[in-house]
Structures are given as C-alpha cells and as structure tokens.
Amino acid sequence: MPGTVGRVPTPAGPLPGTAVPGTAAVAGHPRWGATALGPYESWDPAVRATAEVVLGSPAPMALHLGAELLLLYNEAYAELIGDRHPHAVARPAAEVFAEVWQRPGIGDVIEHAYRTGTPLLDKEIPLPLHHAAGALDQPVYTRACSPVRDSRGRVVGVLSVVAETSPATRQLQGLSDFAAALSGTLTLDDVARVALRYAITSFDADRVSFAVDDGGGAAGWRMVRRVRGELVDEADERLPPLWRRGPAGWSAPAVVSARTGQATFIDDGEPLHEIAVDRHDQKIRALAAVPLRASVVRGALTVGYRSAHPWSAAERALLAASAELIGQATERARRFETQHGTAQLLQRSMLPENLPVLPRLRIAARYDPGVDGNAAGGDFYDAFVLPTGELGVVLGDVAGHDVQAAARMGQVRAALRALALNDPRPDQVLTGLDRLVGSLGAEAGTYELFVTVAFGVIDVGREELTLASAGHPAPLVRRCAPSGEPRAEYVDVPSGAPLGVGYRAATRTVAFSPGDTLLLFSDGVVERRRRGLSDGLARLAESVAGAPSGDPRSLCGVASAAVPGATEDDVAVLAVEYALRPSRSARMEVPAEPTAPSRVRHWMTAQLTEWEVAESVIGAAVLCTSELTTNALLHAGTAARVEVDLSPERLLVSVADSGSRGTVTRARTETLSSRGRGLGLIEELSDAWGTDPTVRGSTVWFEILLPPT
Template identity: 75%
Template structure:
C-alpha cells in the first residue's frame, strides 16, 4: 500500500539529523531530530525503508529548500531552507499533512493537485519560474522566484511512498534530485551484482554528467571493478551483457578500493587522483574525483564519479552522492545474498542430475533443464540416461512436486532408486512398480500425503529398433519419425499414464518401433502447461514444433521443445531427447584456455579437423567463422576457459562452445549483437540452420547446427 514504510532494520545507518553526520544541528534539523515520528505515518526512524532514509538524509543535508511529503496524507518533513520558505507555519508543519498546513492555498492551481498527481499517478512536476510567497516576517510576505519541482519518491520495492518537493535556483540540482527516486526504483529490480553495476554506472554517468564512473566490490581474494566512460558506445544489447569486470589486487591504492576498504569518503576538487594507479589515458585525464563507500554489512565496495576538469563538490552534491551510495549498498547486499542462495541451489541441482550422458555410437543423447520461478531454488524435475546390463539404454524423466530443498532431496532419492531398480530388473513396469512402493514409504515416513511424483521410464534397444515405455502419471512421450520416404512426422506414444507414484501404481508398458532417423522426446509438464490455455493446445504446439524442426538432432530438439509453447511458465522445464542415428557420427573436442590467442588456435584446429573429415569447403568456412565468434565471446564475457565440441553425422555438423562462467548467460532476446567487439549472434543466425543456448549448472553452452548438402 502506498504510504506504508517497509520495516528494514539497518543499525549501521545513522538516524537523520544526528550530529555525527553533519555536525551540530539547529533550527529545522534539530526539530526533525526531536520530533515524535513514531506517532506519524513515517514511524520511528530506526524502522525507515532504506530508500526513504536516503531521501530524508538528502533533504536535511541540502542547502536548498526541500521537503518530503510522505504517505497518503502527505505528512511533512523538511529542512532549514524550507522552514525559512514557509515562515510562521514552521515548526507546526512538521509531521502534519500538507493539506492541513496549506489549507488556505491547497485548492489553488499548481498547489494541491500537482502534489496529489505526483503521489497518486507518479507524475513528476517541474515549474521553472514559480512566483511563491515567502513568509520572511510575521507582518507580511515577500514575492520570490523559484524553480519548483515535485517528484514521486519510491521505496526499495519500487512503490510510490511520497513526494519530494524542491524549491531551488538551479534546474540541474532539481533534476538530479528527481532522478534519485528513479534510481531507487531501478535498483529495486536488480537481482545480481552485474545488474547493480549496470544500473549504477548508467545512473551516475548521466545524472552527474560525469566523465568517468566506477564500481568496485570485494571478492575476498581480490577486488572486482567495472567502469564506464563518457562517450562509450553502448547499445541496448550491450547494456544487457555481463559487465567487463577488472580484477584488482587486495593491496591496490586506487581510490575506489581505498574508499571501500576504509569506509571513508574522499573528494578531490582539482588534482591527479588516479595518477599512480591509472590503467590508461582516460584515468590520467581525471582531475576531480569523488569516492564513496557502500553502506552494507555484507558487501564491501564503493563508487566513484570523476571529471576531466576541476569540480567543486557542493554540500548538496555530496549529500546526493552519499544517498546514491547508500542505495547502491542496499542493492549490492540484496544481490550478494541472492547470488549466494542461487549458487547453493545450483550446487544442489548439480548433485542431483547426471554429470555426463552416455556416448554411444548409434544413439545420440541431449538434455536441457531450465529452473522455474526465479531460478533461485532447486527444483524437483529430473532426467537420466544410463546403459543397462543388457546393453540397452535406460532413459527417464520425472517430476517431484515443489521448488525447495525438500523437493530436490526427494528427487535425488527417486532418481537413485530408479537406477538401482533398473540395473536389477530393466523391465519398465517392474521398475515403476518398485518405485511406487518406495514413494509410498517416503510419504509414510514423512507423515504427508502430498508427495506427488510422476515419471516415465523407457528402455531403448537400438539393435532391435524398438523402445519399451511405462508411465506413472507423466505426459506422453513424443516420437519424431525421420523422413525415410517423405516429410518428418511427430506422434505421441499411446501409453496408459496411470496414477502418480505412491498411489498403488500398476503401470502397463507399450513397445513401439524406433528406427534409424527417429528421435524420442521426454519432457516435463512445464514444457506444455500454461495458465491461459488447456493442455491439449500445449501438446499440439509441441508436436507441431518438433515436426517442423530442421533435423532430429537431440540438442536442437531440446531447444525447440522448450520454446514450442508461447508464454512464460513458473514451473521447471526438463527435456531429454535420444536420436537413433542413421550412421555413427564422428566427434572431436578441444579445451580452450582463457588466452588472447585461443580463438586463432581454435580456427586452425577446427579447419584441420573438418578438412580431414572431408566436410564441404563452404560448410568448413561458415563453421570456423561461427566457432571463432562464440569462442571469443565465451572468453570475453565468461572470463573462463571454454570447451569446443564438434559432432559430424551424415545429415549435419553440430558445434558447441561451453564455458564455466557465472556472470550471466547469453539469451536469444536480441540476435543482432552479442559482443560489442564482435559480429555477434547475428552472424551465427545467418550462417547456421539452427542455434541455441543451454543453461547449465556450470555455466552456459551456445551451439549451432549446419545441415550438410545432400544429407
């Protein structure tokens, strides 16, 4: 609700108006400090939302007349300059609704309605030449000209909680103050430190009209810094890329790290603050620099704002920078906690899913897992593929309801038990019957009847060209039939689903042909279910997408399946695909070190390998160009070594580049540029027949497929 203060305790943050921040207080500042705010909508200062606290600090530190009108009643809190502006209405106006304080003029044009609009609709108001009555003396009022502005104030969650009103002589100061609420709202939407860095650098560069800004965080064994320069060419796609962080040693004396390490702000009005630590000529040109530490108990860091000419740091500007640093500190703290929790969830998920899928001469296998909700929790979807004692291949895909550690733990138990049962007796009906008893037992032990598990298990016998499947409440598997005599087809296996596990499941099996050129697709319900449409529409969409795919390659079909049904899903998505190859494929791989010469080495290796395999020259050229681009981007944006894998079949060439970075992943939102230093994914899209990205627990994989002539 607008007007509600978020109770976010921040013991390290000072109470606004305290002498430790600005020296001895007097006048309006002293009245604010002693006012019983707990009896107003603002509540006690120690419980103020960090974004509101930052605005209050800014108001009280500013020499220009400023007021915060808080909540639905627009309760007033203001500084010394504003107290002089309203004259005898002070100090009675503190803590009272603005409508009561200015009841005599509230309904006049440009007074009450603009404040109500700013609060109710979030509409900022700026009047460059406002003639206002100034109550200088009790005997009468003077007329004075001000630039007047009102802007909505947003809490840490992005909701409007009040209005900031400013009467100043300069429009630049007003615009800067108006932007802080937008800055708080933008930071409220960040999840990772990469996100915080992007928003912070963009805001500081534009709001302060700076020549250079930087942001640094402590990584324990080193510092990580990213900077932006005025005039840097960054387009919309580059803004979404992981920032290019630079690692700094722990003992560096660069001002941004000194401020973070000491917790003390520094302001250089004219000098050479980066002379001894300059990385390039851009640093050498900086003459004025402000370095402000982040106020956070979890993250050590700081921000700097610099100019290439002398710059006096006014009290108002220092206060605005301090407020900005506090907002960044709060956002960085949230981001660090999110990344820690996210990393734990990924580690748990990694331990539950197979490290590698079997590598068989006639069966090509691929899988994909996308975490649902916000990707910050381990889910219950799982897949597995393993060779049975008979030489056949066992494949499974299941879903344990839930998005928490308990669901992931149950998923691990079910997956391990299924493999053990299958190795003892691989018949799908026997495996699921045994698994049913296990799930029922787990439900009794846990004292819950809410253990909901669905699973489909199959045994693929490539030599006999058949699959035997059984299902316990799971969506029907999909078979893509290869174009032996015409166009490819896609059909769902007619398999009795039965009840979920734990409910007395008596599974029945179905055996269907699985000829060379066919591909089996197992998937979780997150692939086909959407809130706004029924299940049959989702299944129809998946079938149509798989049928229209350019090939039956399992990796390509996994990507096709996850994007087949429009709309977002809050559920986890798991897909497993197995192709019965027409002919055995040839494969090779190369480990790529994180070195500048790596892309060149990849080009030479790949050209030699594909030439030896007698791949058509045109395909070789396109594949080498695309692989070089992906390798460059993996090294540049993930910052880690990469692995290049090539797989050649009779129909197509498949190339993948995997990194183990943790600083974000490539998305298909825009394909015209991936790297500001390369030609981007537009090149891959132009030269390949299919491409995609696979998020993994260890990083991300980008792949592309080129169909061979006559394949």
Template identity: 75%
Template sequence: MPGTVGRVPTPSAPVPGAPAGSSATRSGAAAAVLAHPWDSTPLGPPERWDPAVRAVVDLILASPVPMALLYGDDLVLLYNEGYAELIGARHPDALGRPAAEVFADIWHDPGTGQVVERAYRRGESFLEREAVLPVERHLAGTGEPAVFTRGHSPVRDSGGRIIGVLSVAAQTTQLTHQLQSLSDFAAALSGTLTLDDVARVTLRYAINSFDADRVSFAIDEGGNWRLVRRIRGELLDEADERLPPLWRRAPAESPSPVVATARSGIPFYTSDGQPLGETAVDRHDQKIRALATLPLRSSVIRGALAVGYQAPHTWSAAERALLAASAELIGQAAERARRFETQHGTAQLLQRSMLPEQLPDLPRLRIAARYSPGVDGNAAGGDFYDAFLLPTGALGVVLGDVAGHDVQAAARMGQVRAALRALALSDPRPDAVLAGLDRLVASLGTEAGTHELFVTVVFGVVEADREQITLASAGHPAPLIRRCPPDGEPTAEYVEVPPAAPLGLGCRPRTTTVPFPPGDTLLLFSDGVVERRWQDLAAGLDGLRAAVTGASSGDPRALCAVASGAVPGATEDDVAVLAVEHAVRPSRSASMEVPAEPTAPSRVRHWMAAQLTEWQVPEAVVGAAVLCTSELTTNALLHAGTAARVEIDLSAERLLVSVADYGTRGTVTRAQTDTLSSRGRGLGLIEELSDAWGTDPTVRGSTVWFEILIPGE
C-alpha cells in the same frame, strides 16, 4: 517570463553612452540592450539613469543567469543574453516594451503577472522553486518542459523608492531529471539479483544521469577487489547486456581512488587534476581531470562508485548529495546480491549435484538436457532428469517433478532418481519401474507423516535397433516426438501415454509403445515449460508443439533451447527438458581443452579449421564455424576467466559446436585483454551466421553453443 526560445544574434557595435562598468562592444542581447533607444521609454537615456538602476543593469548584462529588469509602472523589459534565450522569438522586440504586452498570452495566468505586479506595488519578494515554463525543448535537454527556480525582487533607486522588479530564472531541469532518474535507478536496482546485475544497472545509470565521461564500480572479493567501468561513447548492444560485465582485479592495497575510497569509507572529490594518473590503464583514464568517489553504504560489503569528467568540474552540494544517495542505493543492492549469490550458489550446487554430470555418448542416439530454476532461483527444486544405459543395451530416459522448492524437495528428488535407476537396472519395463517407485514414495510419505508428497514422472525405454520407444507416466505431461520423415516436412505430436495417478497415490501405470525411426527426436519436459499464470494449459502445449515443429533441426541441444523458450512469459516453476534424437547416421565428434591464455583463440581457430577440413565440411560452413567458435572462446576466457572446452559434433544434417567454461570468476593471463574480443557483439555475429544458438548453465560454469545446418547435395 516564459516564452519560446530562438536565439537572434545582433551584430556587435560600439554603443555611445554605455552604462558605467559596461563594455563598449557587446554581442547578442547585450548589444541590443545597449543600442536600444531607451530615451523613448520610461527609463530614459542611459546617461541619465539613476546610479542604482545603472548598477542593476550592469549586473544583469554581466550575468550568465537569465535576468530581466521590469521598470516603472508599465514594467518595461530590459534583459540579458540568458533571458533572451529563455523568451526566444519574443526577442529582440521585447526590449523596451511593457511585460504585459510581450507576454499577453500568459500574463494573466496564475503565478505569472500577478506576482510581478505584487513585487512592484507592495515591495514583496517572490520565490518559486519549481516553475515549469514553456520554453524550447533544447533548454531542458529532453523532450519534456524545462524546470526553473525563479524569483522576483523589488528594485529601488538611490532614494529608496521602488522603481522596478528584478526577475531571475535559474534552470533546474537537470537536477529535477537526476532526481527522477534516481527514482528509476532505485526501481531498476530492486530487480537485480547478482553483483553482475548491480554493476550493469549502476554503470548505465551513472553514465547517463550524471552525463559523465567515465564511471567505475568496485567491490570487495576476499582480500582483493573487483573493478568494472564504462566509458562515454562505448558501444553496447543487447548481446553485451546479456554477458557478465568485464571485471578487472586489483590488489588489496591498490592506489586506485575508487579502491582507496572503498577501503577508507571516506568520499573523495577532485575538481581539476589527474586523479587517475598513477593508476590509468589506458588513454581514457589519463584524460580524466575531475573525479568523485563515494563509498557504498553497507554493513556487510565494501565497495565504491566513481564518476569522472575529462574537463574541470565543480562538485555542487546538490550533486554531492545525489551521488551519496546513489552510492547508498548501490550498497543496499550489492548487499542483497552478495547474499543471493551465496544462497543461490549453494542451492544450485545441491540441485545440480543430484543431476547427472554426463549423459551417455552413443553413436546413433544423441542426448541433451537442460535445467533452469524458476523466477526466484534462490532455492533448490524438485525437477530432475536422467538418461542411462540398461542391461539390455537400450537407453532409459526419465524426467520427473517432486513438488516443492526447498532442500527437502531436492533431497526427495535425489531419492526418487536413485531408486528409479536401481529399479530400471533390475527390471527395465516402464510400468514395473513406476509401480516400484509408487511404493517407495508412499513409504516416504508415511515416514514423513504427510500425504502431500506429490511426485510426477515419465519413464521411457529407447530401443534404437528396434526403432521404438516404450513409455509410462505417473501424472506427468505427455512426451512430445518430433517426426522428421526423409521425404516430408517435420511434424510434432504428443504421445498418448495411458494416464495414471502421481506416485504415492496408488499409481497403476500402463505402457505404450510408439515408433522411433531415424530422424525423430523425443522430448520430455516438466510442467514449468508449458504452464503460465493466467494462461490456459492447452495454449502452452500448443505453443510448445508449434515451436518444436518449426525448429531448424531435430538436434537435442537446439530442441531443449527451443522448448525452454517456446511459451512466452515468466514462470515461477523450474524448467527441465530432456531430448533424444535418433540420428540418421552416426556423427563424428572431437574436443579441445583451451587454456586461459591470450593465444588460445588463435589455437582454436587453427585446430577447428584443420578438423572440419579433414571431415570435408563445406568451405562456407568451415569459415562461419571457425569465426563463431573463436568469438565464443574469447568471450569464455574474458568473462569466465578460466580454461574452456570446445566440442564439435558433425552429423549429415548439421554441425554443432559448444564452448564450456568452468567458472565465473577466474583469472585471465594479463596480456592486452582489451584487444581479444568484440565482446557481446560476437554473439550478434553468431546469431547472424548460425541457424540456432543458446546458453546452458552447468554446475561449474556455463556452455554456449551454436548449430549450423549442412547444405544438401
């Protein structure tokens, strides 16, 4: 019967007249049962119990499963320790009392007293596979009600007469929660795109759902294997989850159980032993005594999931079935991720190969750009940007959008970008350049037999010596300028560029010229920055202006990051941003190529400290910058596994540091890699010590950067 749990220990004591087969010394509920004055109940004194009743009582007291005997017409209660925990505060007063009195509050509820009485009166057994009982929350292990499988069976004496009911309640809460967790797991896997995502979700689910001490995941990679694991108690924060998992490599014929299962496709279970003894990489692996490895069920990818415990563990049929279902879900997700990564890599390589690899490096004009694919991320898009020097010595900047998210849109984008640069090098006037592009796009539309070729673009000429910008637009969002006067607060304003139709529709562009003194920053952006479904465009434009105004500095890289995240909510469009800052004074820069070696972070720290000290950077800034750079370098080596490039740029207002890697799956020199870094927690440190930081994807890898403002005199 259900109740409220609260264990009430009873001191152990010798009990005269104990039933046969029982220990004379018991504790808890068993001692209370044996010490109870049964002679005042319908059961009578223990020495006169029917042998069949005595056998049932022995069974109840020896069982760890909650069990109770409800004896006689009054259904008097006798139960064990497990049942005492189940009924809680009703114990020990419930012993020897009629069940209808003990559970008066729920006895007449459907499925409670009536099923017990039916088992007693009619001799009908009763089984309920999922009973939600109002027991203490600690029995369930969560804040939800515990779930039990319970049964009631008639008990007969030696003469075959029904004299009571045996009630058994087996808690199945954990299995119920695991099944619910499996549903949540499937939902989480459905949102994964890459194998890194699959690994992250898999490790988090398995360690929690199976309450495991160690979980690992292996996947094939050509002739070798990639492995990643998680250990119980491993501290992970939000920054860790943003980083790729820390994969390890294993040879094709590795003896590791998870790799062996991935190769053979045969599940492997060990209940007690040292399954990782030969392949243990540290003490965590050495402690594992029970291990289950399940192959991923996929026709195009090989892999396996391993779940381990530090104590002996019997793998029940239900648990094996749950593991098999989990492995099948992982296999399906891994297969989707492998296909996505292949398609995504091709599309992004095509997209980025049509964008400039290097932007001009000028003493007074700092330039940065950022491109991010839309929600799908699986197709090439038509957004593009460019910045190049003109024959006049001025800087040409452009940002445009060719409608579409396919290879054809990317190809047209490449044509428009190349034609724009050619036209600008011949005649840099923005209106003349866009007029020429309009004729080209109209021609491309005629050639393709379509009038739906939709191209918007904004083109500007930045003349630093004259402190001005001349702009023209063809149906594109107006550029934004962040004004930073020497004696005032920063502001941001949209440039009032004369409107014109998109290219190919008879565009008649006109120009406007605006001041661009030192300290100001120009921001060009695509509509994916400000447009959100179910939101007014004006709200997006206002949000972008507010974010740019409140930015910590006018640094182009920082503003690109600010602009990309200025408007909340996901966008289905691509995002492209280009920023140009007119520096107050020329900046100083330096760079260092970092090899993929364990000693690299130390070399970076010494080089960085020496360089910044030579530039007379304040000591507080030097210390913070060196620490942050060391963390970024270490993370680049661990997670990308390739060499990296560290760049520092110092202006009067700020220090900008970036660390770029060249890939995502290289090989790190094996030498105590676990001690190299605090992993994601390093990004939390950077967030604390810097004024701004962000990540930028590139064609060959990614770049992580941070900015520290230089305190005034």
C-alpha cells in the same frame, strides 16, 4: 502490505516526543500503528526497502503510501515543507496540503500515478510545498513520480523526488527511475549493468566504473567499467559483465574510496595514471569516487571526464544519493547470490554431470530454476545405457521447492536407475518406484509426498520407444522423415496418478525412427498464470515443429522459451535425437591463457577442413568459436572445453566453463569492449545459439545448418 488501505482517522497534531526530524523518528513514528498500514516493522519487505532508500537519501524524497497516500519522507523533504513537519508524518497528503491539493498538477499527479502505476515527470513547475506564517512560497521544482510496488508486484504507493530546478538538480529526476530499475536486480552482475548504464547517461560521463569487494578479508576486489561510445547491445546484456580483478591492496581510486569509506573529487590531473590499462583510462583528467556506504558490502562508484571538471555541491549530493541506492541494491544482490548459489549447488549436484555419448542417439538436457532462484526444487532428469544396450530416459518432479524436496529427488532418481538396471520395463520400474515413494511418505509421516515422472526406453535396433508415465505431462516427439515437413505429436501414454497416490502401471510403445527427436519436459515449460494448459501445450508443439533442426540442445532452448511469460516453477527438459546418420565429434581442452583463442582457431580450422566442411561454414564457425572461447576465459577465468559435433544436417559447437570467475591472465580492458560486437556476429552468422547452465558452470553453444550436398 495491502494494495489499498481504508481511511483511518489520524491525530490532528504531533504526538509527544515526535518533534525530532531524524529518519529513525519518521519510520518509527507511533502514528503508523494507528493507520491501516500498521507499524513500520510489519510492512512488506519490498516497501521497507524503498522506505530505507528514501530515508537514507540526501535528495528530497517522499513516499505516499496506501489509498490515503500517507506521507513518509526524509530530512531533505522535511526542509522543503517547512513547518508542516513533523505533523505530516503518517498523515494523508490531501490533509497535509489541504489548501493546495486540489489545484491542477498538485494532488492529481500523485493520485494518477497510484491508480495507473504510470511514472510521471514534471519539469519546472511551481509546487507550494513550504508553509510558514500563513504564506505560500512557490519556487520552481522538477518532480518525478514513480509507482512503488510490493513483493507481489502490486502498486502500494508513489515515490516522489523533488528538487529546485537547476542544471545539476534536473539530473535528480532520473533517481526515481534508477531506484525502480535497481529494485528489479537480483545479482551483482545485474546491479553493475544498471548502475553503469545510469551513471554514464545521467552524468554524461566519459568513463564510469563500479567496484565491489570479493567477499571480505584478503579476497581482493573486482571492478567493471563503461566508457563513452562503447557498443553494448541486447546480446551483450545477456552475458555477465566482464570484471577486472585486483588484490586487496589495489590502488584503483574506486577501491581506495571503498576501502576507506571516503569520497574523493579530483578536478584536474591524472587520477588513473597508476592503474591505466588503455587510452580510455589515460585520458581521464577529472574523477569522482564515492563509496557505497553499505553495511556489509564494500564498494564504490566512479565518474570521470576527459577534461577538467569542477565538482559542484549539487553533483556531489547526486553522486552520494546514487551510491546510496547502489549500495542497498548491492547488499540485496550479495545475499541473493549466497542463498541462490547454495540452493543451486545442491540442486545441480544431484543431476547427472555428463549424459551418454552414443553413435546414433544425441542427448541434451536443460534445467532452469523458477522465479525464486533461492529455492532448491524437485525437478530431475537422467539418461543411462541399460544392460540390454537400450537407452533409458527419465524426467520427473518431486513435490516441493525446498532442500527436503531436492534431497528426496536425489533418492528417487538413484532408486529409479537401480530399478531400471535390474528390470528396464517402464511399467515395472514405476511400480517399484511407487512403493519407494509410499515408504518415504510413511517414514516422514506425511501424505503430501508424491512424484510425477515419465520414464522411457529407446530401442535403436527395433526403432521403438516404450514409455510409462505417472501423472506427468505427455512426452512430445518431433517427427522428421527424410522427405516432408517436420511435425510434433504428443505420445498418447496413460498418465494415471502420480507416484505415492495410487499409481497404476501402463505403457505405450510407439515408433521412433531416424530423424525423430523425443522431448520430455516438466510442467514449468507449459504452465503460466492466466493461460490454459492446452494453450501452453499447443505453443510447445508448434515451436518444436518449427525448429530449424531436431538437434537436442537447440530443442531444449526452443522448448524452454516456447510459452511466453514468467513461470514460478522450475523448468526441466530432456531431448534425445535419433540421428539419420552417425555424427562426428571432437573436443579440445582450452587452458586459461591469452593465447588460447588463437590455438582454438587453428584447431577448429584443421578439424573442419579434415571433415571437408564448406569453407563458408568453416569461416563462420571459427569466428564464432573464437568469440565464445574469449568470453568464457574472460568471465569465468578457468579452463574451458570446446566440443564440435558434425552431422549431415548441421554443425554444433559448444564452449563450456566451470564458472569460478577466477583471474584471467593479462586480460586487458580494450579486449573486453569488443564483446558486444562479437556476440552480435554470432547471432548473425549462426542459425541458433543459446546459453545453458550446467552442474559446474555454464555452456554457450551455436548451431550452423549445412547447405545440402
């Protein structure tokens, strides 16, 4: 749908058969076909989604669409405007309200929100909406106006929520912002965060919860809650919400409401007595449970108070409207997660699950999907030991963002490793790979198959790095001699043309000394809209040079965040550090049991004490590791792996899980509420920390720099 539409003449009166005020008649009104917007079915998906929320809401809502601010509204709004309905459907608002549109605070508010994209809130203002027998009635309303954006982010209309002012209906002013926040959610975790934050604030509740089925059938349910006063900081928002799981027949009020599709309202009692896990649940006396009423996903929202609370009709309507919005966002999230999971499983299954572990070379990699996480991309990386004992490293990008690109990526990666194991010279490897890409293109009957790739061989004995590139960004080396400040420099390797479009072999050999770190990266790291490539490359070099250490895992995180702004491309980074001295490492497999964090603390303390690490570092490291282990077990529910790597410069600890989100043995809710505080401690006690997606799950890590000895 275009951001602006021209003025299109509209009929002066209703068309035949348009007197039915139902929502289907409003959306399917034939008058839309005569406007610049076109029939409802042709509208942008994001705009249609907003329209469906409006038409399904019991709260009075109207959409003003396009430059003419054409009206689409629900039945509650139709009642407010009286005999202006149904003539107002698909008509310019300035014509529908012609006698009052030019008054201050009427039409100018809508027009300003459309022009500037700025949300506005008017409290207790007279709005002459009703028109009957030539008289204007002006009751007092609260009105919230928010810009409506299409799937490309352009403002294409204004959402207006209006209600007569009262203590309950004033809460409706937050519905517009709530709908806008939900429109930006992608996953069920995102929906849960937004829904709980809104519910506990808007209703001033003591406890709120959000429950959703685990995929239908007998899969069971999962539920997440928030309680008044619970600390949730920015660090906590970065990790998945901590879901509590239950069986298919769970008696939790939220699950019962979701399963039956019936709302329940308890004014005073002990509604959570049977499922209470702590004092927060036990103290709840009044509880409302409202089903989401989504067509595919079953779920519910609950709001509770510690004192008796009669539920007014206005509150019930507000809860129903909120649940309607959450239900539509939940269904979108479930579809996204299904598509996203399939694409990412394909992508990650073709990447190496484990990278080599060598005495002097530390290796790490990171892959993040672009803005459209549903698409499988062609970025790939690899690192492997050659028959000569040298290390081969590669990072490349196969053109395309679909399943075919991911499949070709797998072919190219496998062929490159085979060629390198036969003859590791980088120019010869890429020459052979060029022939393969040309053959694949001929087989597919396309001239659009090409691959950019950088391949290098690290010789520790000679302290040399030999590189060849085919149309790929120049590799970056962080130089860090024992004395002097770190610096970052791009390797001047001839890039030439990509494979498949006339690659010419060329190599460059440079020094690679102890303390240096090699960084290979895809163009998604440095390219941004409305930013020059040179600016992105400069920011990357500056960030890498200013990193607290040359640790490869830390540098991968630094590189991924070096250039501000979102990227629509995939991001892949591979880093290799030539350590000044060999590091010491240890690992522990952690079972999904309640006693696991305690066992990890004892193991960590004994291991670091044996390595003669300073007591201050041991204390901080043990605390951080215990927190990350607890988080991994709670939000993944499977066994975890703790890895410790100690070098003369820093201590690196990582905790990996398999991300299956299974059941955690005897996980108690009071334990969950401390997560934000613990994660804040990690930020305070470590010099760097981050999260990395892996082939089968995710890894959270932290780094503590060691004091000089």
